[in-house]
Amino acid sequence: MARIVIIGAGISGLAAAARLATIGHQVTVCEASGTYGGMLGRYQRDGFAFDTGPTLLTLPAVYRDLALKTGREPLEQLVELAPVDPESRHLFADGTALSLPNASRGGVAQALDAALGAGTGERWGAVMNRGRAVWEATRRPLLEEPLPADPGALGTDPYPAPPRRGLARLRPGGSAPTLDQVAARELGGHPALTALLTEYALRFGFDPRTAPAGATVIPYMEQTFGVWSVRGGLRALAEAVYRRCEQRGVEFRFDTRIEQDPPDADLVLRPAPAEAALPGRVSVLLALRGARPPGTAHRTVVHAADRAAELAAVFGSEPGRSEPGLPDRPTVQVLRPDDPSGRPDEEHEAVTLTVTVPSQARLDWTVPGVAGRFADRLLAHVDAAGLGLGERVRWRVVRTPADTEREALAPGGAVPRPALAGAGGAFLQPANTTGRAGHYLLGGAAHPGGGLARAGMSACVVAGLIGPA
Incomplete structure (x- = not known):
């Protein structure tokens, strides 16, 4: 039995702790903040509740495997899952509307x-x-x-x-x-x-x-394996994995920042350092008056009015050059879950707008007025597409990469990307082994990269490298 210290109680740390404790190790999780879940946060006010990080689950097989391997229970006994159908509705700049079915x-x-x-x-x-x-x-x-x-x-x-x-056959390449x-x-x-x-x-x-x-x-992957929602939001998934850790005897130390290697550990698992300059996300949490209209899609994507301008604003005017700014009418995800746990009653609706933006490392989101003015533009953009949300707003909360940086301890508030093959390895993430005996990396900035499913896979890979006690 190894004494294992996991630094960080994000979803990958929780998943690794559950797996390693199940196979006989003594596991302690040290978390700098006062709670678990990392980016799987939940904002609650006046009977409304919103996910503050990921909102939908892809590849649920990753967490089904975790549930079975750590407790011999199906995931559906731990959280209430439902397929999202339609998978998404798309509103394009020319007024065209498109609804895509789930997993078909x-x-x-x-x-x-x-x-x-x-x-x-x-x-x-x-x-x-x-x-x-x-x-x-x-x-x-x-x-x-x-x-x-x-x-x-x-x-x-x-x-x-x-x-x-x-004629394409005559051209090189x-x-x-x-x-x-x-x-x-x-x-x-x-x-x-x-x-x-x-x-x-x-x-x-x-x-x-x-x-x-x-x-x-x-x-x-999305169109083949489907997209799923969790009743109570994805925070409920973090809660389920945390409970599984407690059942397996994992010790948690919250409000504990680890600067150096713990002296009482045989093995140490820590998050890989994230690249701060990667894009982040802005979320606008909307508490709305009035019932959710029948037949409303869970996810509607309002596409950018000017795709080239959006890419130039988020990534730079030329590929590889960093000249960040805020797009005028960007691509916005409008998330409208039909989940009673997220609203005070049937006469209100909880809606979240999310958009990809430059990180806090590239654009200072703490400047007064920047976030509010941007949220105004986002609301005007989606309402111009016909959603009619602005007139129903009871209150709103704007969350920027600065909030992600502060709460999830993510440098720049950047959102780690999935690993991809190609481009000479430029989109691979650091390996889970470090070259130092007994030290491992996990989480969204380590192999196999960002995203909820890959965070669970990272934990599985590291547990496999360590093996049973």
């Missing part, structure tokens, strides 16, 4: 044809088929196994070259090394399909002008 690639193709014209579903489906090839090539080395000692092979993008037809080139070459530059592909990348902090084509694995 055939249904997605039909919806695209109906909303955007015949043939668009086939185009999108062909790209998703190549995303499937990326999934099959990288699932184990990027999600389920430790990063190879020599990760050189993962520097090559596994996205397969599409078939070349007509044929691969699509970036997402933007996928959109131009394989989606025909179709504005709505390009915006759809961009949204998946932007949500995870990737610049589609530089992200490898293999990032198509992100929409492939």
Whole structure:
């Protein structure tokens, strides 16, 4: 039995603690703040409740495995899960509306044809088929196994070259090394399909002008395996894993900042240092008067009025150059869960707007008035798309990367990105082993990267490296 100290009670630290305690180790979790969950926070006021971090669950199999391996119970006995259907509703700049079904690639193709014209579903489906090839090539080395000692092979993008037809066969080259080139070459530059592909990348902090084509694995995974909501928000998932840790005898020390290696530990697990300059998120929590309209989608995406201007504002006017600013009418996720635990009664609604923005390290969100004016613009933007939220606002709270930095101890308030193959390894995360005996890295800034599912995978990989007592 090893004495293991885990630094940080975020979801990856909790998951690792539960796994390691279950296989016989003595585990202590030290958390600098006064609570657990990390980015899985919850804001409550006047009977309203909002997630302050991730809001939806993809790849629930990761937490189903955790529940079974640490307690022989299905995840559904720990939290109440429900598939989100439609998976998302999209409102494009030209006024076109599109609803995508959950976990149905055939249904997605039909919806695209109906909303955007015949043939668009086939185009999108062909790209998703190549995303499937990326999934099959990288699932184990990027999600389920430790990063190879020599990760050189993962520097090559596994996205397969599409078939070349007509005069294209006479031109040199044929691969699509970036997402933007996928959109131009394989989606025909179709504005709505390009915006759809961009949204998946932007949500995870990737610049589609530089992200490898293999990032198509992100929409492939969502559209294939589905998206799920948790009653009580994703904070309920953190609570369930915390309770499992307590059942397995994990000791917690809150308000405990660890600056040096604990002297009483055989093994130490800590979060990898995040890259502060990565994009962050602004969330606007809206307490609304009036009932949630029947048939309202859980997630509506209002797309940017000017895609190029949005990318220039968030990432810089040219790929690789940092000239951050705030986009005028950006891509906004509007989250409207049908969850009674999030509202005081049926005559009110809790809504969250989220948008990808420069991090606190690149744009000072603490300057008075910046966050409020930006929230005003976001509300005007979504209302111009027909949502009619502004006139119903009882109160609102604006949360910026500065809040994430302070509460989740995330440098710059940046949101860690999933690891991707390609681009010479530029989008890989540090390995879970450190080169120091008994020291491991986990969490969103370590292999296999950011996102709720990958945080759980990080814990699984580290537990596998340590092994049973």
